[in-house]
Amino acid sequence: MKKVVLLGALLFGAALESSFAQTATVQQLAPTRKIEVAGFAEIEVVPDEIYFNISLKEYFNDEKNQKDKVIISTLEKQLIKAVADAGLPKEALSISGVGGYQNYVDKKKKPATFLEAKQYELKVNSAEKLDGILSKVESRGVQYANVGRVDHSKREEFKKQVKIDALKAAKEKATYLVAAVDQKLGQVLEIRELDENIQYPQPMFMKTNMRAMAESADAVQDSDLSYQKIKVSYRMQAAFEIK
Template structure:
């Protein structure tokens, strides 16, 4: 019985180094290369969001008579929007407010005038003048650009990521080839960073009229607005096996 146990132990000791060697060899990682690729795209914005504020006023300011209410101005704005071929969804209410009109600094305010703010989405700045020209100019408190965007931004982001990853593969390919080696299968992909730049508009002319101070609703100055491009860039990291 003792001889059988001893023989088994000797056999196990003989096999252990072989198993250890196999396990050790399996832990040795394959040669690999890790590189980062970069890609960038610039696009002209096709979605421009304007902040527009309407406010009530008196046709006879001196005597505070014949008040033009906010609902009248809003109807004019909505009709102008429809005439321009824009959907109702292009206009949304962003705020409400008002101010008190004084006839005399020593007296109490005679009335409260309401104001209403909107966000107007257009495809180009040229459409803004056409729309606001159909609203009573004294009822337009201000109009300015809030932000810009592009309708296909998500599609562009995907394309830039793909281009960055392809750039990483090209870099890895020529680096490995310089060592007389070949690139193998991809082992790992990481998204390093995202950079989206949405510029504010640059007004090329300083004589953009103040809507509330225009002589009439037809006295619309020609707008000349140039926009910087939206920049989308990505860095992608990839690891490849070296054959």
């Protein structure tokens, strides 16, 4: 008899446990009412960091006879002084490359002469400063000057703000969509970044007459630099509970 009672108790306990398990499973599988939306935000900012590529090259004052050479160190000193006179820190100018080329007037009469060239990167906060700097360097020694890239000193802050604005846009969208069906928005369930897009324009320095730029610092025209704004945009996705 005791065996029969014990067996019955075990069967009842197993059935009860199975019932609890089924109830828990049903509760876990119950779908959460939610809405998923994407928000977009974009900002345009004027670059405050402009990186110029400048190339200096040696040359002869007497080109025909290849005499009286102006060496690269002389030109470099002029450039360094011009950068300092413009109120820029020493770190604004850095060497990006060294090279050279063969120069000659007549192969039969004159052997080829190697003339050194040196490339620099100059960081300024406005394009107008470049003309004043180059005007203090011998124009024949300036091989070229153009814009390599642009950036903004507060780029990371802008990225953060655009992400926040995109997320707010997602919440605003979810709020009015839910309200359209007489429901209310609940807590946020999930947040995901969908994509990041940062457009850095590739501007071009349009000055072509370096000799005219170097005539006089006072006579220098405003820079013909043409560039667009930096565009920072984000798309954020968020899921919200529907109450």
